[in-house]
Each structure stands twice: as structure tokens, then as C-alpha cells.
Amino acid sequence: MEALAVRLSGLDPYVEGALRVVAFYDTLMRRRVDLPALARASAGLAECVAGVRLHGTGRTIRVAPDGAEASARPVPASASVPITLDGEEIGVVWLERPGPPGPLDAVLLDRLALAAAAVVERYGPATTTMADPALVELVVSSDTDEAARARALRLLGFAADQPVRVAAVRSRLPLDRIGSLVCPARLVKAAPLADVGVVLATTVDPERFPEGVRAGIGGAGSPARSWREARTALRFTTAREPVVHHDDLGALALLAEVPEDASRGNADVAAMARITGNADDVETLEAYLATGSLRQVADLLHLHHSSVARRIEQIGRTLGIDLTTASGRTRAGIALVARRLLDDGRAAEEATRSPVSRSRARPSGSA
Structure with missing residues (x-):
């Protein structure tokens, strides 16, 4: 590497400097240094404060050019690069250089970020969130x-x-x-x-x-x-x-333990399917079951209380349940939850069986 840098220096001084930075970090990695040593070496090379932070642990290292812990208040980074491991951003490295970034700062930070990721992976436990x-x-x-x-x-x-x-x-x-x-x-x-x-x-x-x-x-x-x-x-x-x-x-x-056939065969649960396709009716019923008050529902949904009353009356007729009574509201609440559990179980089963869903399994989970 040194010989190559010397040969290229006559063609492009920037290339020589970049290769020397690469060689510098290669040497550090061969010595298996830890994060504080990486930060100290980087601050000395850059001749300004260098920082390393890991998101998972909140650990932050700031080192001055003389190798001591930076005592001055942090200033906005002149340049920064994320630390990535297995495709996940686990931290960030930066320089606090007064004025604009130096010509080799980008190369220095790239190599520092790579070296920091290697240190985290080596000295674990792994701090990435995603797991096997x-x-x-x-x-x-x-x-x-x-x-x-x-x-x-x-x-x-x-x-x-x-x-x-x-x-x-x-x-x-x-x-x-x-x-x-x-x-x-x-x-x-x-x-x-x-x-x-x-x-x-x-x-x-x-x-x-x-x-x-x-x-x-x-x-x-x-x-x-x-x-x-x-x-x-x-x-x-x-x-x-x-x-x-x-x-x-x-x-x-306990409702989650009820066999699906028993839920489907229940008249209240079957009737609930008549309104679950209407988002406005479901929202109104949920609010009414939660509050028991037409006026509170009207306030929540920004409707006139007479409009809410007509809607609740219509929902009650559709369900065949008197929603003005405590027992009727209890029946409707249980039926609504049971219906939701049935629909959720069916959707989950279809998603699990679908080869498209399995091929798209990603760290983001499934919508």
C-alpha cells in the first residue's frame, strides 16, 4: 500500500492521501483495537475532535486531537457517516472540525465507520436489533x-x-x-x-x-x-x-379460546358481520359501547347527538339487539370482539399460507 501511494503521488496527491488513510485504518484493524482507541487515533489523524456513538447502548465517545476525552461542549459535526452492520444503522461517527470539512474527511470517516462496525461485531454481543x-x-x-x-x-x-x-x-x-x-x-x-x-x-x-x-x-x-x-x-x-x-x-x-365454529354459529356474532364492513357503523358502535352516552359519542365523532341516536337505532335493528339496555350493550360488545377475532384469525391463516407473503418476509413484519 505504501509503495502504491508513493507511485501515485506524482499523479494525484489526493489519491496518495486517501491511500495512506486506508492503510492507517488497515493497521488499526490488524492490531484489533477497541472503539476508544479508534476514536483517539482518528482524532489525532484528523487533528480535530472525533466522535463515535452507538444507538443501541447510547454510548458516546468524543476524543480531542491530543488523545484526551473532549471536554469542550459538542459543536455541530462538520461531517458524519452512519455505522452499519448487517444492513442496519447501529451508530454514527463524526468530526467536529472548525470551518468546512477537510479534503480527506470523507475517506477518514468511511474507514472509521467500517472499522467501528467490525469492532462491534467482534466484541459483541451484537448490538443490532434484527436477529436470526x-x-x-x-x-x-x-x-x-x-x-x-x-x-x-x-x-x-x-x-x-x-x-x-x-x-x-x-x-x-x-x-x-x-x-x-x-x-x-x-x-x-x-x-x-x-x-x-x-x-x-x-x-x-x-x-x-x-x-x-x-x-x-x-x-x-x-x-x-x-x-x-x-x-x-x-x-x-x-x-x-x-x-x-x-x-x-x-x-x-377467554374469547380467544372459543372454538371458531362455536363463534360462527352464534346468532349475535353472525349478525355483527352485517355491519363490520361499514367503518362508520363500527366506529359509532365502538364509541357507544365505550361511553354508553349518545352525547359523548357525538362529541367524539363530531356529529349531532340526534344523528348518533338514529345511527345507533339503525345498528340495533340490523343486529337485532336493543342497544339502549346494559345487557344489549354487553351482547353487542362480546359479539363485536368475537367477530373481530374470527376475521383476524382468517386473515392470519391466509397470510401464513400465501407463498407470496412468505417470499416477502422482511424485517418490517407484515401489514
Whole structure:
């Protein structure tokens, strides 16, 4: 490399400098340096503050040109490059150079980002969110023996005595982004399984799921049980309630155990199919069942209360249920949930059987 740089220097001084930067980082990698050493070497080479930050752990390293920790307040980066590992952005490297970037800053940062990714991969556990689906399936499957489950958890980076909570997710957003949002400060792993995205984490904050995501959250403890609970909770999600915690379902979770044939044969559930194709009717009924007040529904839907009254009356006639009584509202609520569970089960079965769905399985899960 040095000989090549010398030979090319007469043709293009920039090429000589770029090759020397490449050789510099090749030497660092052969010495198997860690992230602080990489940052120190980069700051010395660039003659300005250099920084490295990992998104998963929040770890930030800022080093001055003299090799000491940068004590001055951070200034806007003059140039930055993302650190990527297995196609996922796991961090960023940057330079804090007063004035415009130097002519070789882009080359320096590219090599620094590559070197940082190699260090993270070598000295793990891997800090990427996306995981091998086979390992995740071993963790959540009820057929996995405990020894194999413990080994899979260990390979994913979870401690043996660490409780793991599972979330089942449907979204068009990338799973790694969702995982990083709902568990920003701790280890989180994700993978697509059939038509559902799986998120494994020690804690899951339901308030941090972004808009457009449907998610069911299982309880802490056994990953296999948490996965079953998460899938059940996912079936209860709606546009009004897109994130459901299994612990909050209580006795409603029993509806998921009712055989499909029994649900289909129920008159109230069959009648509910007459309105579930009409989004306005469903929204009105859900709001009325939640509040029990025509005026509150009118406020929620920005309608006149007389219009809501007529709509509720028409829905009641369609269902054959008196919605003005407590027992009628209970019947309608149960029938609406049971109908939704039937529709969700059928959609999930079709998605799982579809070869197109399987070929499109991506880290983003399935919509």
C-alpha cells in the first residue's frame, strides 16, 4: 500500500492521501483495537475532535486531537457517516472540525465507520436489533426444551436469569426501528415469523409504539407463554386501541379460546358481520359501547347527538339487539370482539399460507 501511494503521488496527491488513510485504518484493524482507541487515533489523524456513538447502548465517545476525552461542549459535526452492520444503522461517527470539512474527511470517516462496525461485531454481543429468526423461534416456541431455549437466549445476548417480555407486531415500519423505540436503553431483538413481527426485550413501553403499529404485549416470565399472550393480545387490537397488553384483557382473553365454529354459529356474532364492513357503523358502535352516552359519542365523532341516536337505532335493528339496555350493550360488545377475532384469525391463516407473503418476509413484519 505504501509503495502504491508513493507511485501515485506524482499523479494525484489526493489519491496518495486517501491511500495512506486506508492503510492507517488497515493497521488499526490488524492490531484489533477497541472503539476508544479508534476514536483517539482518528482524532489525532484528523487533528480535530472525533466522535463515535452507538444507538443501541447510547454510548458516546468524543476524543480531542491530543488523545484526551473532549471536554469542550459538542459543536455541530462538520461531517458524519452512519455505522452499519448487517444492513442496519447501529451508530454514527463524526468530526467536529472548525470551518468546512477537510479534503480527506470523507475517506477518514468511511474507514472509521467500517472499522467501528467490525469492532462491534467482534466484541459483541451484537448490538443490532434484527436477529436470526431461527434463534427467535427457538426462544418463543412452546416445543423448545429449556436447555435449547436458554442457549438461544444467551446467543441473542440475554442473561439466563433475565425475564424476557415478548411483543407481537404488525406494521409496515421496520422492526428494528420499532424495537429501538419501545426499548431504547436496553437489549432488544426482533425478527419476522410468518405474518407477525416478534420483539424480545426485558421491558416494553406501550406508549412508545409509533403510529400505524398494531402490537400485542405478553407478560414477563416464560418467553413461550409471553409469546402466546402477545399473539392473543394482538388479535384484540383495533384502530382505536392499537396496542393491547395481555394483562389488561382479563376475562376478555377467554374469547380467544372459543372454538371458531362455536363463534360462527352464534346468532349475535353472525349478525355483527352485517355491519363490520361499514367503518362508520363500527366506529359509532365502538364509541357507544365505550361511553354508553349518545352525547359523548357525538362529541367524539363530531356529529349531532340526534344523528348518533338514529345511527345507533339503525345498528340495533340490523343486529337485532336493543342497544339502549346494559345487557344489549354487553351482547353487542362480546359479539363485536368475537367477530373481530374470527376475521383476524382468517386473515392470519391466509397470510401464513400465501407463498407470496412468505417470499416477502422482511424485517418490517407484515401489514
